[in-house]
Amino acid sequence: MDYAFIFSSLIKIAALLAVVLGIMNYAVYAERRISALIQDRLGPNRVGPAGLFQPIADAAKFLLKEDFTPAHVNTFYYWLAPCLAMIPAITTLAVVPFGSSLFGVPMVIADINVGVLFVFAIASLGVYGIVIAGWSSNSKYPFLGGVRSSSQMISYELSLGLAVIPVFLLVGQLRLTEVVRYQIENGWLIAPFVGDWGNLQKWLLAIPMMISFVVFTIAIFAETNRLPFDLPEAETELVGGYHTEYGSMKFGLFFLGEYVAMITGSAIIVTLFLGGWHFPGVPDGSHGWGWGLLNIFIFFSKIAGLLFVFIWVRWTLPRFRYDQLMRLGWVFFFEIALVNIFIAAIIIAYLPSK
Amino acid sequence: MNPFLFWFFAFLMLVFGAAVIINRNPIASALSLVICFMGLSALFMSLDAFFIGIIQVLVYAGAVMVLFLFIIMLLDLRAENLRKINYVAVAGGAAVAVVFFIQICFVVGQLNAAKQPFPALTSAKTDDVHNIGLLLFTNYNLPFQIIGVLVLVATIGVVVLSKRELK
Numbered sequence: 001m002d003y004a005f006i007f008s009s010l011i012k013i014a015a016l017l018a019v020v021l022g023i024m025n026y027a028v029y030a031e032r033r034i035s036a037l038i039q040d041r042l043g044p045n046r047v048g049p050a051g052l053f054q055p056i057a058d059a060a061k062f063l064l065k066e067d068f069t070p071a072h073v074n075t076f077y078y079w080l081a082p083c084l085a086m087i088p089a090i091t092t093l094a095v096v097p098f099g100s101s102l103f104g105v106p107m108v109i110a111d112i113n114v115g116v117l118f119v120f121a122i123a124s125l126g127v128y129g130i131v132i133a134g135w136s137s138n139s140k141y142p143f144l145g146g147v148r149s150s151s152q153m154i155s156y157e158l159s160l161g162l163a164v165i166p167v168f169l170l171v172g173q174l175r176l177t178e179v180v181r182y183q184i185e186n187g188w189l190i191a192p193f194v195g196d197w198g199n200l201q202k203w204l205l206a207i208p209m210m211i212s213f214v215v216f217t218i219a220i221f222a223e224t225n226r227l228p229f230d231l232p233e234a235e236t237e238l239v240g241g242y243h244t245e246y247g248s249m250k251f252g253l254f255f256l257g258e259y260v261a262m263i264t265g266s267a268i269i270v271t272l273f274l275g276g277w278h279f280p281g282v283p284d285g286s287h288g289w290g291w292g293l294l295n296i297f298i299f300f301s302k303i304a305g306l307l308f309v310f311i312w313v314r315w316t317l318p319r320f321r322y323d324q325l326m327r328l329g330w331v332f333f334f335e336i337a338l339v340n341i342f343i344a345a346i347i348i349a350y351l352p353s354k
Numbered sequence: 355m356n357p358f359l360f361w362f363f364a365f366l367m368l369v370f371g372a373a374v375i376i377n378r379n380p381i382a383s384a385l386s387l388v389i390c391f392m393g394l395s396a397l398f399m400s401l402d403a404f405f406i407g408i409i410q411v412l413v414y415a416g417a418v419m420v421l422f423l424f425i426i427m428l429l430d431l432r433a434e435n436l437r438k439i440n441y442v443a444v445a446g447g448a449a450v451a452v453v454f455f456i457q458i459c460f461v462v463g464q465l466n467a468a469k470q471p472f473p474a475l476t477s478a479k480t481d482d483v484h485n486i487g488l489l490l491f492t493n494y495n496l497p498f499q500i501i502g503v504l505v506l507v508a509t510i511g512v513v514v515l516s517k518r519e520l521k
Contacts (some may be wrong), residue, residue, distance in 0.1 A: 112404060113481050120412055121408050121416055127420055128388070130424055132428075143427070151424065173481075
């Protein structure tokens with residue numbers, strides 16, 4: 001084996017993990033501050049300047065609380081569930097290109113040729129954590145949360161998978177680095193005004209891409225169990241949903257797993273539709289390591305922007321009813337995504353090839 | 355591919371495959387089957403069949419087994435846990451399995467093709483996703499379409515059956 005490859009991969013994994021976990025902690029802080037802003041409050045502002053050390057205080061609190069296991073739970077699965085909720089969300093990041101290159105090393109951990117399918121496959125394993133948590137708690141409300149979650153995630157996985165097919169019809173590759181390369185050459189998929197904006201074909205192609213983007217983003221909301229689709233943990237109906245019986249760091253893993261899932265979801269959206277690490281006028285990492293770092297910074301800035309949208313939506317929209325949620329998934333998004341594939345295929349088939 | 359990885363995943367599959375039938379708890383069985391599928395997917399990937407390996411996880415571990423788990427969770431599990439183990443039946447089953455295994459070893463040992471080492475696989479120049487797509491839409495297009503119609507018929511059948519019970 002090539003030791004340089006192993007070494008650089010390990011460094012990339014460690015760095016990416018550190019950055020993502022850092023963003024995750026500050027996403028919680030951002031959520032609390034932005035929700036306060038929306039509700040005309042102040043939010044946490046006591047720990048450190050402007051409350052910036054609040055995540056550290058939160059983490060310390062999670063870790064120092066008594067780790068309590070209720071007597072009626074199925075112990076092994078009760079302990080397994082929080083790990084299963086966290087691991088798939090982090091694993092997904094392995095195939096996402098988070099930068100161009102740094103010192104000649106491509107900034108993606110595993111550039112496999114089935115990139116986006118890998119993302120869906122691993123993300124679909126995330127449901128086990130919630131289902132097992134609901135079942136092993138051996139209690140009514142968590143169980144209902146688990147059942148709701150599994151049916152919701154299966155339903156929205158379909159729209160999620162169908163929504164990205166137009167993108168790959170256009171790009172002709174499942175590899176995520178190729179998707180980014182295509183967008184660098186032809187402009188971002190949902191932003192035809194980037195690059196040569198006078199090109200009519202790009203505006204035409206942007207129609208199915210826009211529909212894909214909307215369906216995909218909403219499906220990601222449902223997959224991450226965020227409001228308006230947070231039925232699995234609807235506190236007005238199910239106390240706390242699947243994590244009712246959990247406390248201290250085990251609850252923390254569920255709680256933070258949701259934020260990691262948001263970050264990975266945003267990373268996928270950025271890569272597929274918003275040009276990945278590319279920004280008009282910024283060269284890639286082969287022009288010097290400063291540009292390489294800037295590319296990485298651009299990527300994470302785009303993620304931060306999407307995270308803000310996630311938070312904004314959560315504190316603006318009310319929750320769906322469960323039958324509305326199911327009807328929305330199966331009757332609207334599924335059909336829209338299906339018709340959208342046809343639209344995209346017709347446009348691509350009749351366009352003069354470049 | 356590193357032979358260590360092959361042995362690791364093959365061993366994983368065997369252990370959890372056995373766990374599927376040994377476990378009394380249906381949930382534990384279902385989860386063991388999920389791990390078994392993951393091992394199978396890893397073995398596919400070691401043969402450079404990334405697409406099939408990923409589809410294995412996506413379809414079986416990610417969708418089919420979640421539905422299984424969903425159904426199992428709604429059942430009353432205590433009846434299964436309380437049932438007595440019939441040791442005569444267990445011994446009979448084990449004996450049949452052992453005899454079957456010996457027979458397979460014997461037959462494979464007799465086979466001429468098994469006595470020489472297999473030639474190394476030539477690694478494909480093109481993407482395996484592209485290859486599968488090309489084959490499906492050229493050589494195997496008719497079977498592909500027929501399977502599509504079959505699946506559609508099954509879907510409609512399920513809807514008809516579940517609607518009938520509502521009346």
